[in-house]
Amino acid sequence: xxxxxxxxxxxxxxxxxxxxxxxxxxxxxxxAYSDHGITASGEHTHRHIVAADPDVLPLGTRIKITKAGAxxxxxxxxxxxxxxxxxxxxxxxxxxxxxxxxxVHHVHVNIISMGAGTQASTKEADRAVKADVAKxxxxxxxxxxxxAEDVExxxxxxxxxxxxxxxxxxxxxxxxxxxxxxxx
Numbered sequence: 001x002x003x004x005x006x007x008x009x010x011x012x013x014x015x016x017x018x019x020x021x022x023x024x025x026x027x028x029x030x031x032a033y034s035d036h037g038i039t040a041s042g043e044h045t046h047r048h049i050v051a052a053d054p055d056v057l058p059l060g061t062r063i064k065i066t067k068a069g070a071x072x073x074x075x076x077x078x079x080x081x082x083x084x085x086x087x088x089x090x091x092x093x094x095x096x097x098x099x100x101x102x103x104v105h106h107v108h109v110n111i112i113s114m115g116a117g118t119q120a121s122t123k124e125a126d127r128a129v130k131a132d133v134a135k136x137x138x139x140x141x142x143x144x145x146x147x148a149e150d151v152e153x154x155x156x157x158x159x160x161x162x163x164x165x166x167x168x169x170x171x172x173x174x175x176x177x178x179x180x181x182x183x184x
Contacts, residue, residue, distance in 0.1 A: 024056065028087040028109045030068060032102035034095060039079035041122035047150070048129050051079035051090035060115020060122040062129060064144075065089070068107045074132050074145035076125040077115060 036045055041059045043049065050063070054077075057063065061077040071091055084090050089107070093099040113128075115121045132145035137154050 030089045030105045030107040032091045032093045032099035034099040041078040042119045043078045049078045049092040050075045051081045052077045058115045058117035060125045062112035062125045064110045066108045070148035073147035076129045
């Protein structure tokens with residue numbers, strides 16, 4: 001009788017995404033990589049992409065990573081790797097020096113949505129992550145999809161640049177008036 005209940009529970013767990021997802025939330029070992037190129041899903045590498053074991057987190061899975069310092073935020077599983085087995089993640093960081101400095105972290109992962117393991121589901125999840133990050137950058141009180149690195153990049157982009165005019169008087173150029181000058 002006990003064996004039947006255990007078998008029934010395992011069957012229920014494997015067929016119910018909510019129960020399966022809860023078993024996958026938790027602590028993962030995270031490292032970082034900086035190789036530029038095409039991921040296993042066909043996407044170009046960019047921020048907010050992680051490599052994971054597709055048997056644990058299929059391609060296209062959206063996750064929220066915490067306890068990763070400046071790299072805590074929302075990510076999409078878009079890559080795999082031979083050394084990424086079980087509850088391991090490899091976070092894409094564009095800078096090789098920053099990826100090396102990241103080292104090894106024990107991070108916490110919450111699954112937002114499970115991917116289908118396809119290129120289409122990865123593209124859809126990637127669009128959703130980018131939208132969440134953009135929303136978070138507009139109003140930082142949101143869910144924390146943006147990483148500290150995203151917030152810093154936004155601050156740098158918004159800083160006024162000193163520009164010399166023809167009469168040698170310095171003027172201030174901001175991101176918004178740079179865009180205006182491009183339109184004219």
